Amino acid sequence: MGNKENILEVQTLSVHFGHGDGLVKAVDEVSFTVGRGETVALVGESGSGKSISALSLTKLAPRAATYAGGQVLFNNENMLARSDRELRDIRGSQISYIFQEPMVSFNPVFTVGWQIEEAIKLHQKGVDRKSEVDRLLDLVHLPNRLATAYPHEMSGGQLQRCMIAMALACSPELLVADEPTTALDVTVQREILNLLSELSEKVGLSVLMITHNFGIVSDLADRVYVMQKGRIVEEGSTKQILYDPQHEYTKQLMAAVPRLHPKK
Amino acid sequence: MNMKQGQSLWNDAWRRLKNNRMAMVCLGLVIFFTLLAIYGEVVYRYHEIKDITPAYQMTNLDQMYQPPGSSHWMGTDGLGRDVMARLVQGVRIAYKVGIITSLIAIPIGVVLGCLAGFFGGKVDDFIVWLYSTFASMPGLLFILAIAMVVPGKGLLGVYLGIGLTTWVGLCRLVRGEVMKHKEQTYVQAAKTLGLGSGRIMFKHILPNISHVIIVTFSLRFPAAVGTEVIMSFLGIGVQGEPSWGLMIDSARMRLWQGMWWEMTFVTIALFLLVLAFNLLGDALRDALDPRLND
Numbered sequence: 417m418g419n420k421e422n423i424l425e426v427q428t429l430s431v432h433f434g435h436g437d438g439l440v441k442a443v444d445e446v447s448f449t450v451g452r453g454e455t456v457a458l459v460g461e462s463g464s465g466k467s468i469s470a471l472s473l474t475k476l477a478p479r480a481a482t483y484a485g486g487q488v489l490f491n492n493e494n495m496l497a498r499s500d501r502e503l504r505d506i507r508g509s510q511i512s513y514i515f516q517e518p519m520v521s522f523n524p525v526f527t528v529g530w531q532i533e534e535a536i537k538l539h540q541k542g543v544d545r546k547s548e549v550d551r552l553l554d555l556v557h558l559p560n561r562l563a564t565a566y567p568h569e570m571s572g573g574q575l576q577r578c579m580i581a582m583a584l585a586c587s588p589e590l591l592v593a594d595e596p597t598t599a600l601d602v603t604v605q606r607e608i609l610n611l612l613s614e615l616s617e618k619v620g621l622s623v624l625m626i627t628h629n630f631g632i633v634s635d636l637a638d639r640v641y642v643m644q645k646g647r648i649v650e651e652g653s654t655k656q657i658l659y660d661p662q663h664e665y666t667k668q669l670m671a672a673v674p675r676l677h678p679k680k
Numbered sequence: 681m682n683m684k685q686g687q688s689l690w691n692d693a694w695r696r697l698k699n700n701r702m703a704m705v706c707l708g709l710v711i712f713f714t715l716l717a718i719y720g721e722v723v724y725r726y727h728e729i730k731d732i733t734p735a736y737q738m739t740n741l742d743q744m745y746q747p748p749g750s751s752h753w754m755g756t757d758g759l760g761r762d763v764m765a766r767l768v769q770g771v772r773i774a775y776k777v778g779i780i781t782s783l784i785a786i787p788i789g790v791v792l793g794c795l796a797g798f799f800g801g802k803v804d805d806f807i808v809w810l811y812s813t814f815a816s817m818p819g820l821l822f823i824l825a826i827a828m829v830v831p832g833k834g835l836l837g838v839y840l841g842i843g844l845t846t847w848v849g850l851c852r853l854v855r856g857e858v859m860k861h862k863e864q865t866y867v868q869a870a871k872t873l874g875l876g877s878g879r880i881m882f883k884h885i886l887p888n889i890s891h892v893i894i895v896t897f898s899l900r901f902p903a904a905v906g907t908e909v910i911m912s913f914l915g916i917g918v919q920g921e922p923s924w925g926l927m928i929d930s931a932r933m934r935l936w937q938g939m940w941w942e943m944t945f946v947t948i949a950l951f952l953l954v955l956a957f958n959l960l961g962d963a964l965r966d967a968l969d970p971r972l973n974d
Contacts, residue, residue, distance in 0.1 A: 476871060479800075507874035520865040525887045525970055535873050566970045582873070 422489075423590055423622045424450040424473070429486035431465075431472050442468045444646040445486065450590065455616055455623040457633045457654075459669060460643035466626045469643070470592045473624075474507050475500075490590070509539035512583035516595040518575035522567035528578045529563025535585040552581040556611060573604035580611065587619065594626045609636055630670045634658055642666045696967040703963030709956035713771055720772030724921070736765035736922060745934070748941050755941035757927075758934065763942050766922035767949055773923035774953065776835065777842070778904040782897055784843025786850060790893060793854025794881045798862055807855070811848045819845045820910065827916045838916065842907055850896045857889040891965035898961030901954055924950055 431443040443465045450456045458466045471477045473488050474495060488495040490511065495503065515521045522531060532552060533545045540548075550560045556577040567575060576596065583591055593612065597605035613636055616623050625637060633640055633654060640657045642650040642665065650663040661667050697703050727734040740760030748755045754763040796807035814822075823841030830837035861867060862885065870880050908925045924946050931942035 474872070476868075504874045504876055507872055509874060513869070513872035515865055515869060517865055521869045523866045523870070523884050523888065525968070534875075538874055568971045579869075 421451050422449045423452050423491060424624065425489040425492075426469070426473075427487050427489065429469065429472060429488060430484040431468055431477055432482050432484045433480055441484075441646050442481070443472065446643070446646070446648050447486075448641045448648065448651070450622050450624050451638075452589075453616070453620050453622055454638050455613070455625060455636055457625045457627060457637035457640045458643060459627055459630065459633055459640055461628055461669070464643045465646040466643050467594055470513075470594055470624060470626050472496075473592065474503050474511055476507075505539070508535060508583075508588070509586040510588050511590045511592065512586075512588040513592045513594060514576070514579045514583050514596050517599045518572050518579050519567070519599065521579055522575060524567055527564050527566055528570070528575070528582075529565075532563070532578065532582045532585055535582050539586040548585070552585060553578075555584065555615070556581045571604075572600050573607060576600060576604075576608050577611065580608075580615070584615070584619065584621075588621070590622045590624065591616075592624045592626070595628070596625070597632060598627075598629075605632075612636065628669070629673060630658070631673045642669065692970060693964070693967040697963060700963050700967070703960055703967075706956040706960040706963070709952060710960055713953055713956070714775070716768050716771040717775035720769045723769070724772065734769075736761060736769050737920075745939050754945045755939075757942050758930065761922075763927075763945055766927060767924075767945055769922045770924040770927060770946070771949070771953075773908065773921060773925075774901070774905050774950075777838065777908045778901040780839045781842040781846065781904055782900050784839065785845075785847040785900075786893060786897060788844075789847035789850030789896075790854055790886070792847070793851040794858050794886065796851070797855040797858025798877065798881050798885070800859075804855075807851070811851050814845060815848045817845075823907070823911070824914070824916065827911075838908070838911055842904060846900070846903070850893070853892050853896070854889060857892055858885055861885045861888055887968070890968055894961045894965050894968075898957040901957050905950060 426446060426448050428445040428447055429443055430441065430445055433440040433442055446465070446469055448456070448458065458469065460466045468477050468481065472481075472483065473490070475483070475498075477483075483496050487497075490506070495506070498506070522528060526534075529549050532549050536543065536545050536548050549563050553560055553563060558574060558577050558581070562570065562574065562578070570578070591612075596612070597608050600608060609632060612623065612625075615621055623636075625632070627633065637654050640652065640654050641648050642657070642663065644665045650657065650661065650666050657666060658670070661670060697707075723734060738761065740756070743752070743756050743760035744758055746752050746756040746760075752762050752764070754767065756762055757766070792807050792811070796804040822845045823838070826841040826844060827837030830840055858881070862880075867880060867885065870884050875884070905924055908923060910925075912923060912925045912929070927942060927946045931939070931946065935943050
């Protein structure tokens with residue numbers, strides 16, 4: 417079975433949509449691991465199945481999906497065999513997510529402080545929620561007064577920081593970051609990435625980073641998996657992949673990162 | 681920006697509402713009408729216990745059709761009864777019908793609409809079937825049937841009849857709104873935090889669609905008064921007690937003879953009540969949406 421060093425071990429996971437002739441193998445026998453305290457990147461173009469893989473970790477893939485095979489071992493326990501009730505306790509408290517679009521990931525009618533409190537309320541009983549919110553906002557370098565701001569009053573970068581604060585509210589062991597910087601502009605991207613790597617060191621967080629951008633991968637990830645059409649086509653340490661990509665698709669993806677001074 | 685957290689949605693909504701002068705005037709009117717309704721109820725109960733005929737029911741054939749004057753500010757009707765006293769008493773019935781039927785219909789519509797929109801599939805099919813069935817039956821027949829079945833005389837049958845038939849429109853609206861909202865990322869984000877379906881539906885989605893419910897509530901008043909008129913006319917609604925429906929109905933006959941006052945004052949009262957509820961509902965809707973003003 418699983419390895420003690422690995423917090424997450426995905427073994428030949430298959431997630432399918434539809435059936436018969438219309439069968440789509442969104443995730444096709446995918447295997448990957450995330451070690452404790454490690455940052456692992458899952459790279460691929462849109463539609464390659466990386467987001468569905470990530471959501472499947474806690475069975476959050478859209479209702480139409482069927483989990484056709486394989487297992488997801490989190491701390492050596494198969495998530496796919498868990499009941500909805502058990503999974504709800506795990507979501508947020510042990511596995512947290514942050515999403516691509518911070519602007520729409522918050523409920524527009526509540527202040528962000530209220531929403532961070534909601535996350536705390538859910539998994540931690542008997543803590544002072546107000547001071548906990550302040551602590552979390554400090555952690556992501558935001559002033560405490562923003563707790564009373566509404567999502568529409570904040571910038572995308574601030575919201576993504578709040579999103580991270582909310583995800584960290586119950587000190588999860590694994591953070592799944594689904595394209596966390598795609599909707600942000602470049603300077604803000606840099607800040608968020610720095611924050612993530614700072615936090616993974618400070619809190620000992622394991623991160624599964626999902627992205628299509630090799631520029632992010634090089635800064636942050638320890639290891640990389642490259643996904644195409646629902647399959648993993650290449651894996652290795654970040655260095656290895658960046659300097660010596662084997663698969664044609666990996667080379668294409670790397671070539672797709674825009675450069676300021678393209679080589680002639 | 682002042683520091684407060686917790687019940688921020690309602691606190692902030694109240695703060696915004698206070699700055700809206702029109703809304704405050706309407707709130708005052710609604711409170712005024714509410715007090716009148718409570719006063720009406722007290723007067724009714726008092727006379728019922730003492731077993732005496734209240735002043736607004738005293739027929740006085742010497743004073744038929746008095747135009748508005750110093751002794752009767754809004755004149756008298758065909759039996760010499762004071763229009764103003766009956767008007768005040770009518771608020772009570774209008775409120776009872778408007779509010780009690782809303783208390784029955786709105787929870788049914790909201791809960792079923794949320795369930796249908798959120799879960800989809802079989803649950804949705806069943807609820808759509810249910811409200812289609814209700815919608816396909818003529819409302820009045822259904823109300824009559826319920827009013828006949830409910831034991832005892834009085835308004836209970838009317839409340840149940842109207843309440844159990846008028847949730848359909850709201851249910852359909854809520855279902856659509858919930859379907860729209862459940863696809864939004866914030867709901868997905870709530871799921872990844874481990875929130876249960878009930879909490880997502882009623883604590884996170886519902887405040888986002890509260891405007892639908894508020895507007896529905898404020899629009900139900902004229903409809904409820906209208907229904908009450910028909911039911912009184914058919915003899916299963918209010919009997920004996922002055923209601924706006926009965927007053928409009930009887931004043932209609934004499935309008936062409938120049939007895940304008942009963943009709944005028946009742947419709948003005950109805951107009952003010954409906955206007956106040958609608959404007960207040962609108963303002964509340966705006967106040968509950970933090971994106972609109974601040």
